[in-house]
Amino acid sequence: MAWLQPRSLTEALEQLQERKPRIACGGTDLFVNGQRRESERTGMDWLDLRNVAELREVSRHEDGLEIGAAVTAAEIWGSDTFSIVPALQQAAQIVGGWQIQNRASLAGNVANASPAADMVVPLVAYRAEVRLAGADGSRSVPVEEFITGPKQTGLRKGEIITSLFIPERMLGIPQIFLRYDQRAATDISIVSVALVLQGSAGQVEWATAAIGAAAPKPFTLNAEEEHLWNGELNEDKLEQLGDLYSRRSSPITDIRASAEYRRSLVGTHIKRAARLLAGNL
Numbered sequence: 001m002a003w004l005q006p007r008s009l010t011e012a013l014e015q016l017q018e019r020k021p022r023i024a025c026g027g028t029d030l031f032v033n034g035q036r037r038e039s040e041r042t043g044m045d046w047l048d049l050r051n052v053a054e055l056r057e058v059s060r061h062e063d064g065l066e067i068g069a070a071v072t073a074a075e076i077w078g079s080d081t082f083s084i085v086p087a088l089q090q091a092a093q094i095v096g097g098w099q100i101q102n103r104a105s106l107a108g109n110v111a112n113a114s115p116a117a118d119m120v121v122p123l124v125a126y127r128a129e130v131r132l133a134g135a136d137g138s139r140s141v142p143v144e145e146f147i148t149g150p151k152q153t154g155l156r157k158g159e160i161i162t163s164l165f166i167p168e169r170m171l172g173i174p175q176i177f178l179r180y181d182q183r184a185a186t187d188i189s190i191v192s193v194a195l196v197l198q199g200s201a202g203q204v205e206w207a208t209a210a211i212g213a214a215a216p217k218p219f220t221l222n223a224e225e226e227h228l229w230n231g232e233l234n235e236d237k238l239e240q241l242g243d244l245y246s247r248r249s250s251p252i253t254d255i256r257a258s259a260e261y262r263r264s265l266v267g268t269h270i271k272r273a274a275r276l277l278a279g280n281l
Ligand SMILES: Cc1cc2nc3c(=O)[nH]c(=O)nc-3n(C[C@H](O)[C@H](O)[C@H](O)COP(=O)(O)OP(=O)(O)OC[C@H]3O[C@@H](n4cnc5c(N)ncnc54)[C@H](O)[C@@H]3O)c2cc1C
Pocket: 022, 023, 024, 025, 026, 027, 028, 029, 030, 031, 032, 049, 069, 070, 094, 095, 096, 097, 100, 103, 104, 105, 106, 107, 108, 109, 110, 111, 112, 116, 117, 118, 119, 155, 159, 160, 161, 162, 186, 187, 188, 189
């Protein structure tokens, strides 16, 4: 077994091609999975991406914000650079505890594809893209498409996630992330919501929301359904929106909550998020 520590993307891609190692970043998901399943930890090389310079960069472009794959949750909530994406900062601040936040990378949260992953939820609401590099070149895929199901993604052999890209229209406008869990610390989401809303409570220009932990992967409504947000945001409208998101969810029953309870929490949290945002409009 070798622990490979490339310093550049070129070096990382070469090592991935030649030695077919398992990709690691913060290791917070990998090593928990490895404790559960021996097959996930034996007889393989590891490619540690934490020191790859290109994956640590954050760049503001004309058309959006690009966040390097290895940027950690602590870096996201702790830096003013990210004050234009407060919903992502709020999600980053609730991941695990401090020790986990210091290691947990944004790309790791996406690639692990847990239905309850927190940072993925604002990314899906933002219509963010996963940017990937491989031996055959680079490509971009919307986060919502890249995650194909619980713990499943469209990552191809020989590919690395290089960054997450958030489009300009989502930056610096009112937004919020809410998570419902049992302990409010070092816990897993029972339901989570990210809402982005442009306009005022009297006249919403457009809004979009993503729901986490209430379906095999975080989901949004389709563009036609999202039009329901537009116009005056009154209590009747909120009831309809809460119902719609609840109906679109397909949660499971597990040790944390029943499917029924989760479905009702979806509606409650959409309404709560909208009221909290509307108060600041
Ligand atoms: C105690 C504890 C509490 C936690 N609490 C939360 C929580 O509250 N909310 C939450 O969302 N998560 C939580 N997690 C899960 C975890 O911390 C996050 O999912 C984290 O963001 C994963 O990032 P990582 O860098 O540690 O990924 P790793 O464990 O290094 O990797 C995870 C997966 O991503 C792949 N991967 C990583 N980087 C790349 C890349 N650049 N390209 C391609 N594939 C890549 C790896 O191969 C692996 O399959 C918790 C974990 C622990 C141990």
